[in-house]
Amino acid sequence: MARLSLSTLSSLNKNVHLPKYQPENYKAGIVHLGVGAFHRAHQAWYTHQVLNQFGGDWRITGVSLRSAGVRDTMAAQDCLYTASIKGTGGTDNHIIGSIAKLLVAPENPDAVIDAIASAQTKVVTLTITEKGYCLNNSSGKLELDNKDINFDLSNLQSPKTGIGYLVAAVQKRMIANGENLTIISCDNLANNGAKLEAAVMGFAGAVDASLAKWICEHVSFPSTMVDRIVPATTADDKSDVANAISAEDQACVITEPFTQWVIEEKFAGPVPRWDKVGATYVNDVEPFEDMKLRLLNASHSTIAYLGCLAGYETVFETISDPAFKALINHMMTNELAPTLDMPKGFDVSGYSSSLIERFSNSALPHKTRQIAMDGSQKIPQRILPALITQLNTGGSIEGLTLAVAAWMRYIQGHEENGDIYMVDDPMSETFKSDSSLKGEEYINAILGIEDIFSPDLKQNDQLIQKLLFWHYELQNKGAKQTVKDHFNK
Numbered sequence: 001m002a003r004l005s006l007s008t009l010s011s012l013n014k015n016v017h018l019p020k021y022q023p024e025n026y027k028a029g030i031v032h033l034g035v036g037a038f039h040r041a042h043q044a045w046y047t048h049q050v051l052n053q054f055g056g057d058w059r060i061t062g063v064s065l066r067s068a069g070v071r072d073t074m075a076a077q078d079c080l081y082t083a084s085i086k087g088t089g090g091t092d093n094h095i096i097g098s099i100a101k102l103l104v105a106p107e108n109p110d111a112v113i114d115a116i117a118s119a120q121t122k123v124v125t126l127t128i129t130e131k132g133y134c135l136n137n138s139s140g141k142l143e144l145d146n147k148d149i150n151f152d153l154s155n156l157q158s159p160k161t162g163i164g165y166l167v168a169a170v171q172k173r174m175i176a177n178g179e180n181l182t183i184i185s186c187d188n189l190a191n192n193g194a195k196l197e198a199a200v201m202g203f204a205g206a207v208d209a210s211l212a213k214w215i216c217e218h219v220s221f222p223s224t225m226v227d228r229i230v231p232a233t234t235a236d237d238k239s240d241v242a243n244a245i246s247a248e249d250q251a252c253v254i255t256e257p258f259t260q261w262v263i264e265e266k267f268a269g270p271v272p273r274w275d276k277v278g279a280t281y282v283n284d285v286e287p288f289e290d291m292k293l294r295l296l297n298a299s300h301s302t303i304a305y306l307g308c309l310a311g312y313e314t315v316f317e318t319i320s321d322p323a324f325k326a327l328i329n330h331m332m333t334n335e336l337a338p339t340l341d342m343p344k345g346f347d348v349s350g351y352s353s354s355l356i357e358r359f360s361n362s363a364l365p366h367k368t369r370q371i372a373m374d375g376s377q378k379i380p381q382r383i384l385p386a387l388i389t390q391l392n393t394g395g396s397i398e399g400l401t402l403a404v405a406a407w408m409r410y411i412q413g414h415e416e417n418g419d420i421y422m423v424d425d426p427m428s429e430t431f432k433s434d435s436s437l438k439g440e441e442y443i444n445a446i447l448g449i450e451d452i453f454s455p456d457l458k459q460n461d462q463l464i465q466k467l468l469f470w471h472y473e474l475q476n477k478g479a480k481q482t483v484k485d486h487f488n489k
């Protein structure tokens, strides 16, 4: 079977949606750091829709910060790939042409710095995951003693981190052309724009005060809320896509019909008309970001940890268990929604029901283990803010504490039947050193990790007692029975 490429586009299956533009007619105007599946199904999807409707020099130069895998795969198919959209009503395949080329940072750091510095680039977008920001959890400042940041500060010509690249490139831009730049974080962090700005300013301040001043005046960091469920692509997905489009595609992404992008309207220069193709520009993203992190991502992480312990492989399988569905409904209604402050008239309960429907999409197997990774970075974003509010206001904390206890149990690295698995988390070594502790000692040790929990939480007796209760329930009965006994109303 031929490989998907510009020259095979015309021979694809008739029902495939092709780009309505000639990709090679448009230049790049965006640089994206972190060209994983999420980017290809989200920001690159929106930009593709802009090109479909309006054209323009808005294609994307994608940057892989570590490995050459995505570049090698995509270069072999002229950077084209399929977004395969799977709903319960069937699958729709779209060929996306918005990515112009890919760079692999360690191979050629100058090319990445030059691409961002170039006056042709108006916008930089990022999906570098929570851990890519290198911020201290309690001070909110850049961790200058983080080993990669430390390396970058003395090796600005060939940095390792996304933050190092941004500062090196913006410095070059300031000298080369002085053009404004909009840098958009697309990671699942509350106030992601402000966080990115804090990281960049922290780094720039350590390099040169006049650079920090220039950034204040010429670079903007809008906050965003990004949403689309994108499971990791499997070999079966690739073969389904090949059959559906009649060409081999090693870079395809599988996603759901739903997609949302809310962007703070704080642009330093031109941006694509993403708002004409489904994105929303608003003055204040925070309520939307909080809503998505707390209702979607907190539920996702709860499903991931309890689902993994219960032996459920996918979100769909987990939510199909009535007791788990009851737990998630209870959390959304009684523990998460009450902590939100949404614009008047916004239908939070409609949003929650639509999430249950999205989790129940049987056509999209989303692995609980995929969501379970990096919990040390996700729990503080997704679960703790609502938990703290509920503790302060005397609200229900049953589900939230069960979620935290399940995560604490998950990071011990063994199944309920004793089988060992790898805990994929930047703090896995810390967890390992605590994993032999028992009961209250274990709970206190994990609660004492200040990179995750603020110090007052480990003094909170109500919290400790609840976590301990769930810890013993999970240990004695297992996750399935625990959820059944307490939530199957």
Ligand code: CS2
Pocket: 188, 226, 227, 228, 229, 230, 296, 297, 300, 301, 370, 371, 372, 378
């Ligand atoms: C998921 C998210 O892997 C995870 O942690 O919770 O990637 C989730 O699918 C997206 O945020 C949905 O927009």
